Structure formats: structure tokens, C-alpha cells
Amino acid sequence: MLSKGARAGFVFVGFAIAIGVILFAVFGYLRSSPPAIAATAASSQPNTVNVVMQVDGAVGVGPHPTWVGYWVRDAQGVYHQTTIFKVPERTHVHMTIYEYDSGGPLRNEVWGKVQGVQGGAVSLNGTPVSLINSSAGNGVAHTFVVPQLGVTVPLYGVNGNAKNFCNVGPCNLSEAHNTIQFTFYSGNTTHNYRWQCFVPCGLGFLTGNGGPMQNLGYMAGFVQVVK
Amino acid sequence: MAIKSDEVGSPAAEARKHGGRIFALWFVASVIVDLVVWFVWGPHMAPGFMTTTAAGQVFDFKVLTVLSAPVLLMVWIYGGYSLIMFRDKGTHEDGYYVKGNRKIQATWYTLTGILVIGLAAFGTYELIAPAGAGVGEGPSPIWKPNNAGHTLIVQVIAQQWRFTYRWPQFGGMETTSINLPVNTEIQFDVTSLDVIHDFWAYQLGVKADANPEVNNVAYTKTLQTGRFVVRCDELCGIWHGAMYNYGHVVSQSSFYSWAHSMEAQNASLTKLLPKFSTSYLPKDNVVGGQYFNSSQA
Numbered sequence: 001m002l003s004k005g006a007r008a009g010f011v012f013v014g015f016a017i018a019i020g021v022i023l024f025a026v027f028g029y030l031r032s033s034p035p036a037i038a039a040t041a042a043s044s045q046p047n048t049v050n051v052v053m054q055v056d057g058a059v060g061v062g063p064h065p066t067w068v069g070y071w072v073r074d075a076q077g078v079y080h081q082t083t084i085f086k087v088p089e090r091t092h093v094h095m096t097i098y099e100y101d102s103g104g105p106l107r108n109e110v111w112g113k114v115q116g117v118q119g120g121a122v123s124l125n126g127t128p129v130s131l132i133n134s135s136a137g138n139g140v141a142h143t144f145v146v147p148q149l150g151v152t153v154p155l156y157g158v159n160g161n162a163k164n165f166c167n168v169g170p171c172n173l174s175e176a177h178n179t180i181q182f183t184f185y186s187g188n189t190t191h192n193y194r195w196q197c198f199v200p201c202g203l204g205f206l207t208g209n210g211g212p213m214q215n216l217g218y219m220a221g222f223v224q225v226v227k
Numbered sequence: 228m229a230i231k232s233d234e235v236g237s238p239a240a241e242a243r244k245h246g247g248r249i250f251a252l253w254f255v256a257s258v259i260v261d262l263v264v265w266f267v268w269g270p271h272m273a274p275g276f277m278t279t280t281a282a283g284q285v286f287d288f289k290v291l292t293v294l295s296a297p298v299l300l301m302v303w304i305y306g307g308y309s310l311i312m313f314r315d316k317g318t319h320e321d322g323y324y325v326k327g328n329r330k331i332q333a334t335w336y337t338l339t340g341i342l343v344i345g346l347a348a349f350g351t352y353e354l355i356a357p358a359g360a361g362v363g364e365g366p367s368p369i370w371k372p373n374n375a376g377h378t379l380i381v382q383v384i385a386q387q388w389r390f391t392y393r394w395p396q397f398g399g400m401e402t403t404s405i406n407l408p409v410n411t412e413i414q415f416d417v418t419s420l421d422v423i424h425d426f427w428a429y430q431l432g433v434k435a436d437a438n439p440e441v442n443n444v445a446y447t448k449t450l451q452t453g454r455f456v457v458r459c460d461e462l463c464g465i466w467h468g469a470m471y472n473y474g475h476v477v478s479q480s481s482f483y484s485w486a487h488s489m490e491a492q493n494a495s496l497t498k499l500l501p502k503f504s505t506s507y508l509p510k511d512n513v514v515g516g517q518y519f520n521s522s523q524a
Contacts, residue, residue, distance in 0.1 A: 107420055108384065109499040110391050110401045133499050147389055147469070152403070194469050196388065200421065207421040209387045214465040 034082035034217035036224055037072040039093065047092060048183075051085050054098040055142055055155065056169030059218070067211055068101060068142075068201050069218035071170050079170050083195075083221025091186045092118070093223075095144070095153075099178040100171040101201075103139035103157015107208075111143045111198040114182075116150035122182040124156055132156055146195040146223055151184045186225045193223040245312065246331075253304045257297040264292045274432050277455060277476060278413075278447040280361030281432030287353045294342060363417060363426075363435025363443035366505065372446050378414040381405065382503070385417070385424035385437035388466035390457055397486050399503040400493045405457065405474035408482035409449045417443040418506045425460035428474070434460065442505035449476045 002010070039049035052073040059069035059081050071079040087093045106112055112132040114122050121128040132154045134140040141157035155178070158165065162176035171177065197219040200208025212218030269289045274281045354360055359370040372378065382393035384401070393401045407413060417426045417435040424437040426445075430453065435445040452475070459470035477485070490497075501507065 108386060108391065108401075109501075110403065110496065112499065113493070113496045115403070131495050131499075135499070145389075147403075147472070150403075194466060196466060198386070198389070200387075207387075209421055209464060213387070220465060 034084055034221075035080050036084040036086050036222075037074050037080055037082060039085060039087045040075045042094060045092070045094075047090070048094055049087055049091055050094050050096065051087065052096045052098075053085075054079065054169070054171060054177075055101055056166060056171050057101040058168045060168040060170065062217075064212070064215075064218070065168070067215075067218050068203075069169070069212055070221065081170075081217060083217050083219070084224060085221075086224040086226050087186045089186055089190050089225050089227060090188055092183050093186050094183045095181065097144065097153075097155060097180045098171070098173070099141055099155040099158065099180060100166040100169070100175060101141040101157060102160030102165070103134070103141035103155075103199075106134040106140050106143075106154075106198075107200055108198070109134060111145065111152060112140055112154045113152065114154065115152040116146075117153065117182040117184050119183075122153055122180050125179055129156075140199060142201060142219070143198045144195060145198055146184075146193050148191075148193050149184060149187060149223070151195075153180065153182055155180055186223075190225050190227055193225060194220070195223055196220050245308070249305055249308050252308065253297070253301050256300050256304060260296045260300060261293045264296060265289055268292075274430050275451075277451045277453055278361070278431045278433070278449050279357050280447040281430060282450065283353065283357055283360060284432045287350070290349065291346065294346060298339070298342070357448075358446040361431065361433040361445055361447050363445045366442040366444065368444045368446070370446075372412045372448065374412060375414075375446075378412040378446070379408065380414045380416060381407070382416040382418070382505075383426045383435075383437065384420060384507075385426065385459065386420040387422065387464050388459070388470040390424075390426065390459070390470070390472060393500075393503060394486065394490075395503045397490045398494070398497055399500060400490050400497045401500055402489055402493065404472065406482055406485050407449055407474065407476045408479040409452050409476050411479070412448045413446065415445045415447075416505055417445065420507060422463050423461050424463050424470070427458045427460040428455055429458065430455035431476075436461065440506050440508055452476045452478065 037051075039051045042048040042050050054071045054073075055069070056071070057068055058066050059071070061081055069081065070083045072082050072085050073079050112134050114120065114130045119128075121130040123129075132140055134154070138157040138159055140154045142155045144153040144155060145151065158176045158178055164175045166172075166175040166177070197213065200213065201219060202208050202211035202213040205211045205213070214220065216222075269285070272285045272288050274284055276282045276285065354362070355370045358372040359368060364370065380395050382395065384391045384393060389403070390405075391401055391403055392405045393399060415426065415428075415433060415435060417437045418441060419437040419439045421439060423439070425434065426437050427434045431447055431449075433445050433447050435443045437443065455474050455476065457472050457474055459467055461467075463470065
């Protein structure tokens with residue numbers, strides 16, 4: 001039989017461990033974040049990095065596999081389900097986005113105009129485009145907008161009835177997609193620039209702006225401009 | 228020190244002596260503080276003097292501070308004087324029995340009553356002058372500027388999580404930035420495409436809620452050139468804290484140069500926009516109601 005003091009000691013230690021575990025879990029959850037993928041230096045162009053992403057109608061993994069979201073490719077060619085990537089300051093960032101989701105009319109057509117990219121236009125499947133009429137064709141699926149850098153890029157949607165439509169990510173290039181390429185300047189200041197989609201694509205949520213629209217790793221992210 | 232009935236001089240004379248000291252200290256301090264507030268701090272008070280409404284708010288803050296400072300000073304000086312003069316000096320004797328003074332009480336109640344009612348009347352009047360004081364007045368504003376027919380109309384469209392601006396007098400173009408000409412009456416038509424936001428142009432002294440399907444009108448007149456910040460002031464989601472942008476009040480020539488340049492640059496985009504309206508509604512025949520097209524004023 002343990003003494004009263006020993007029992008009290010066990011209770012105290014057990015209580016301390018329980019509190020520690022709870023705090024560890026709470027802070028672990030609060031500080032959890034999708035991984036940040038470093039951009040890859042461009043071999044052919046100086047002072048330029050490449051970022052490759054794909055956007056899928058359903059990411060297929062994680063706690064919300066049915067949510068629309070992005071994947072970012074690392075230097076080894078492996079895709080990570082995230083919306084955070086690192087680029088150096090004072091650098092030209094060459095973006096390639098493979099768009100696998102279907103589109104529709106924009107809530108506000110102003111987001112169909114390309115802004116803040118070099119040359120004033122993006123390459124959509126090899127064709128320069130500076131404005132997309134979202135009421136025509138497949139419409140706009142999503143937008144890549146970095147407000148503080150002045151970057152706005154509409155992502156033209158794919159045909160939702162295509163036979164090779166990718167329903168669940170990660171998708172591959174044999175499936176229906178659009179390739180959007182553009183370059184923007186990372187600026188002279190290190191900063192975490194937020195970026196977001198301006199298509200209310202959180203289906204099933206109030207005004208379409210809940211769920212994936214409000215969670216990092218899906219339709220909200222950061223361009224981390226570092227030294 | 229405590230007033231005692233057995234000290235030299237009557238209690239009433241002692242009370243008058245302390246009362247006179249307190250009044251003198253309070254009066255001098257109030258004059259000094261009010262002069263400093265009006266002439267030293269006042270010219271630097273936020274939100275500044277960029278517009279009539281901002282200048283009006285500075286005037287309100289100055290008046291309120293000048294009138295309320297003496298009240299605060301009376302409390303502090305009376306409390307401080309009591310702590311120093313009336314504290315127990317080690318004799319542990321009871322303090323003097325203080326009786327009420329009806330004249331002083333009546334004077335205090337009257338003055339503070341006049342002050343409170345007067346400030347309420349002043350504040351109420353200032354809420355509507357000039358031209359609604361820069362506050363959203365709803366779709367049918369009562370207080371308009373005198374030359375309401377000659378205002379520059381800027382429609383503020385809030386959406387999660389960015390403000391955009393439409394300019395009906397420039398072909399209905401829509402921009403992601405905002406510039407305003409100096410010495411010009413401005414009419415802001417504020418609305419939203421999704422949830423409730425709030426258009427708060429701090430240095431302009433303009434603040435109006437942005438409600439979906441509602442037009443909320445606010446007026447101001449620009450007086451000075453400079454930079455101002457626009458913030459959302461209603462919690463509206465994950466990027467609420469990042470829903471801001473900067474604008475500029477510029478010379479009239481610079482503004483018209485910018486506006487005409489933007490009108491030309493955005494001509495192809497403007498053709499795709501719905502017809503200008505004071506508010507926008509979901510188009511019912513699109514699945515998901517994602518497209519806000521035309522309007523009902």
C-alpha cells in the first residue's frame with residue numbers, strides 16, 4: 001500500500017502529463033500548416049524560378065478529400081497537397097498551373113482580366129490570353145490572385161463532360177486539363193503574400209465562400225518571398 | 228488633513244479654504260489642458276483633414292475632449308488633493324463630519340446635466356453634418372451635399388476578400404484600385420456580392436456597411452491630396468484582416484488622366500460586366516447562383 005504522499009505524487013504527475021499532452025495537441029493543431037514547397041531554379045534563365053501547380057476538383061486526400069484544392073510540385077517532381085510555396089525576393093517567378101476542374105461564369109467578371117504578369121498576358125495552352133469571358137465556353141474554374149503583388153490570373157475551366165475528366169486528384173497529364181503559364185516578379189521585400197481564388201467554389205457553403213475557400217491548402221495560400 | 232470642529236476657525240471656513248484650493252487647481256489645469264488639446268494636439272488628431280467629413284470628425288473629437296477633460300480633471304484633482312491633505316497623520320481620529328451643500332450639489336448636477344444633454348445634442352447634429360458625416364445613409368439618403376447633382380460617383384463592390392470599384396461616369400468600368408480628385412464632392416455607392424462587409428476609408432472619414440443586394444450611400448468632399456487606406460470593418464472570413472487596399476487623392480488633372488487611361492485599358496472587360504446598377508443580384512438560372520448579373524435598383 002502506497003503512502004498518502006506517494007499517491008498524491010502519482011496523481012500530480014499523472015495530472016501534469018495529461019495537461020502536457022492536451023497542450024501539445026492543441027498547439028500542434030493550431031500551428032499545423034500545409035508544407036511550404038521551395039521553387040525550383042530555372043536552368044535556362046537567370047534570376048528565374050519555376051513553380052508548378054495543379055488544381056483539382058477534388059483533392060482526393062487528407063481530411064477533406066472532396067474539397068477542391070491545389071497541389072504543388074517539388075524539385076523532385078513529387079506533388080504535395082498544399083497552397084504554400086517559397087520564392088526568392090527580386091526574382092521572376094515562372095508559374096505553370098495545370099487546371100483540371102470545370103468552370104462557369106464568374107461572380108464578378110473583373111477577375112477574368114489578367115493583371116500583374118509580365119507581358120500582360122498568360123499562355124493558355126500556348127495561346128496568349130489577357131481576358132477571359134467567363135460566360136462563354138467552359139468559363140473560369142478558379143483564379144490565382146495575389147492582391148498585394150497585383151497579380152490576377154483567371155484559370156480557364158475544362159469541359160466537365162470530357163471522357164477523361166479527372167474527378168479526384170492528384171490528376172495526371174493524360175486527363176483533361178488546361179495549361180496556364182505566366183511570370184510575375186516576386187518584389188523587393190520578403191513577406192508572406194496571401195493568395196486566394198475569387199471564384200466562390202466552396203460548393204455547399206454559404207455564398208460558396210466557406211470550406212476550401214477559407215482553408216490553407218485548398219483555395220487559400222501564401223507566396224512566401226524569402227531572401 | 229481632516230477638518231476638525233475644535234481647530235481654529237469654523238468648519239465652514241476650513242471647507243471653503245480647501246474648496247477654493249481645489250477649484251483653483253482644477254481651473255488652472257483645465258485651462259492649460261484644454262488649450263493644449265485644442266491648439267497642440269487638435270491639429271494632429273486622426274483622421275486628419277483630407278476631406279470635409281474627416282475634418283468634421285476632428286472637430287468633434289476636439290470639442291468632446293475639451294469639454295470632457297475638465298470633468299476628468301476634477302475627479303483626479305479632488306481625489307489627489309484628498310489623498311494628500313485629508314489622509315490620517317497617525318492620530319487615528321475620525322474625519323470631520325461632512326454635511327451636504329445644496330448649492331454645490333445643485334450647481335454640480337446642473338452643470339453636468341447641461342454638459343451631457345449638450346454633448347448629446349451636439350453629437351446628434353454632428354452625425355448628420357456635413358452631408359451625413361461620411362456615414363452610410365442607406366439607399367435613399369436624407370442629408371445630401373448642396374450640389375448633389377455634380378458628384379463623382381464611385382461604386383464600392385465588396386466581395387470576399389477584396390474591394391473593387393465601378394465608375395458609372397467613366398463608361399461603367401471596374402477597377403481594383405481607387406484614385407479620387409481633390410476638391411470634389413464624392414458619392415460612394417457601397418454594396419456587396421456575398422456577405423456583409425464594411426467600407427472604411429479611414430483618412431477620408433467615410434464608413435459604410437456593404438450589404439448584399441443593398442445600396443448604401445455615403446458622401447464626402449476631398450480637400451487635400453494624399454494616400455488613404457481602405458479597410459473592411461466587418462469580420463467576413465479568413466482573409467478579413469487582409470481585405471484592405473490603398474487609394475490616393477490626387478490633383479484633378481492626374482485623376483482624369485488616370486481615369487481615362489483605365490477606361491481605355493478596361494474597355495474589353497467593361498463590355499463583359501453587367502449593366503451598372505446600384506446593387507447586384509444572383510442570376511437564378513445558373514446552377515449554384517454564382518453569377519451576379521443585373522440589378523434591381
